[in-house]
Amino acid sequence: MRSAGVRHVCAFAALLLALCPLCAASWMWLGVTSAGLAEKLGCMNLPLSHRQRELCRKKPFLLPSIQDGALLAIAACQKQFRHERWNCSTTNDHTVFGYELTSGTKETAFIHAVMAAGLVHAVTRSCSQGNMTDCSCDPRRQGVASQAPSWHWGGCSDHIQYGTWFSRRFIDNGVKNMSTARGGYTLLTMNQHNSEAGRQAIDRTMSTECRCHGVSGSCAVKTCWRTMAPFERVGFYLKERYEQSVQVPDRSKKKTKRKEQRHVPINKHELVFLHKSPNYCLEDKRWGVSGTRGRHCNRTSQGPDGCNLLCCGRGYNTHVVRHVERCECKFVWCCYVHCRRCESMNDTHTCK
Numbered sequence: 001m002r003s004a005g006v007r008h009v010c011a012f013a014a015l016l017l018a019l020c021p022l023c024a025a026s027w028m029w030l031g032v033t034s035a036g037l038a039e040k041l042g043c044m045n046l047p048l049s050h051r052q053r054e055l056c057r058k059k060p061f062l063l064p065s066i067q068d069g070a071l072l073a074i075a076a077c078q079k080q081f082r083h084e085r086w087n088c089s090t091t092n093d094h095t096v097f098g099y100e101l102t103s104g105t106k107e108t109a110f111i112h113a114v115m116a117a118g119l120v121h122a123v124t125r126s127c128s129q130g131n132m133t134d135c136s137c138d139p140r141r142q143g144v145a146s147q148a149p150s151w152h153w154g155g156c157s158d159h160i161q162y163g164t165w166f167s168r169r170f171i172d173n174g175v176k177n178m179s180t181a182r183g184g185y186t187l188l189t190m191n192q193h194n195s196e197a198g199r200q201a202i203d204r205t206m207s208t209e210c211r212c213h214g215v216s217g218s219c220a221v222k223t224c225w226r227t228m229a230p231f232e233r234v235g236f237y238l239k240e241r242y243e244q245s246v247q248v249p250d251r252s253k254k255k256t257k258r259k260e261q262r263h264v265p266i267n268k269h270e271l272v273f274l275h276k277s278p279n280y281c282l283e284d285k286r287w288g289v290s291g292t293r294g295r296h297c298n299r300t301s302q303g304p305d306g307c308n309l310l311c312c313g314r315g316y317n318t319h320v321v322r323h324v325e326r327c328e329c330k331f332v333w334c335c336y337v338h339c340r341r342c343e344s345m346n347d348t349h350t351c352k
Contacts, residue, residue, distance in 0.1 A: 027052060027170070028096040028115055031070030038067055047094045055170055061132055062166065065122045073118030076235030077111065083305030085280035085312070089290050098288025104187050104250070104274035110242045112191045113198030113271055114235060116167050120202045121231050124163030128156055135162040141226065151210060155225035158206070164199050171195050184249030185274060194271050201237050204269065205229040238271075245271040281312035292351045299349050311351035319348050 029047050030038055038046065043056035043063065056063060074096075077088040086107055091098045100107045127135035137156035172192050185193070209227050214220035228234075246266060266272055278284075283291035297307035297316055307316040327342035 026094050026096055026101070027066065028070055028074070028101075028111075029094045030067040031074040032090050032092075032096055035064065035067055038063065052170055059134070061134075062123065062126075065126045065132075066119065066170070068126075069119035069122035070115065071118075072122055072231045073115045076118070076231055076238075077114050079232070080235050080239040083303065083310070085292055085304070085310060086277070087295075091288060095288075100288065102187065103277075103287075104190060105277040106242055106245045106271070106273045107277060109190070109194045109245055109271040109273045110238060112194040113201065113238050113241070115198070116171055116195035117198035117201050117234050117238065118231065119167040119170065120160060120163040120199050121228060121234065122163075123166050124158050124160050124202070124228060127159045127162055135159050138226065151222035151224050153225065154223035155209075155211065157226040158228045160202055160206070160228065164202070167195075167199055184251035185272065186251050187274065189251075190248070190272055190274055193266070193268075197241065197269055197271055198238065200269050201234050201241070202228060205234050205237050241269070241271045245273055247276070248272045248274065250274045279312065281314075295351045297349050297351055299347075307349055307351070314352045316349045316351050319350065321346050321348050 027046070027048055043060055044053055046053070046056070048056060056066070074088070074090065081088040086100070088097075088107075088111075090096050095101055097111055101111060102108065126132055128137055130136060136159065138159040138161070141153040141157040172195060206226050206228055208224050210222040210224040212219035212222055248266065278287070278289060280289055281292055283289060283293065292310055292312060293314075295310060297310040298305045299307050299316070299318075301307075304310065323344045323346055325342055326339040329337050329339040332338050
């Protein structure tokens with residue numbers, strides 16, 4: 001029998017899904033909840049689409065990796081945008097990103113790309129660590145000779161093919177991208193394109209690592225393998241794609257200008273968006289925009305974290321903060337550490 005606690009969280013999840021049916025497909029919620037709650041709810045009670053629940057039910061051992069992928073992605077998003085007007089803030093409901101998840105803006109593009117990449121990275125890492133029976137290291141490179149006689153493939157190359165396959169099945173639900181050069185994009189096909197660009201980011205940021213073999217470290221022969229970059233590097237790569245993202249025609253609009261129909265071929269590694277972003281300056285609860293009021297800014301910076309840009313010209317408040325820490329610590333024989341108590345006064349600036 002289920003415990004009262006498990007019944008309670010399941011009922012809570014069911015209520016949230018009933019109140020917000022569009023939230024049902026937001027697996028991103030796993031990135032803002034505890035692992036214990038996700039395990040208690042189980043695959044069939046999580047805020048997933050029907051096909052995602054079925055895939056999770058068939059492969060329940062992947063649930064920790066799914067959650068790790070969501071955690072990785074949200075952390076990377078918030079780190080990349082921590083100094084921007086939109087700082088990748090999350091909500092307390094199952095939508096996680098609120099309006100930005102479906103707004104069709106550059107921010108929507110980045111969210112879908114980084115979430116798909118996070119899932120590939122987490123699942124692939126679990127494969128390489130030997131945590132799953134479905135996959136392990138990349139079998140294609142094991143024992144294969146290279147073209148150079150000084151080294152050969154060996155070790156454990158990350159099996160991103162399995163992680164990429166699972167990410168496509170789980171996020172895109174096997175639906176093919178139906179966007180066309182002439183017809184433009186819908187929100188669905190835009191999200192699918194950006195999810196695939198996120199998966200490709202894992203492949204494009206991979207590197208080759210080698211280990212030397214030989215007498216006294218002579219490196220007569222090297223064993224090499226392919227490894228994924230730290231996800232922070234993937235986040236940085238996708239932020240560059242975000243800065244260079246391309247606006248595409250919205251196929252859902254009845255009237256489309258002829259100029260918009262002139263299509264420039266979109267590279268599969270590029271991020272695309274349908275609508276221009278709001279300025280994010282002022283709070284708008286209807287759209288889930290938190291605004292920049294109260295955000296910390298850098299008075300001397302000319303970048304996006306500078307008080308002039310981040311505060312949208314409204315000005316800023318200056319506060320003096322007293323900071324106390326241990327300093328000039330010395331080890332005293334025997335046996336303790338003696339430290340001084342140092343104080344400093346620092347100015348902090350927050351947007352009006």
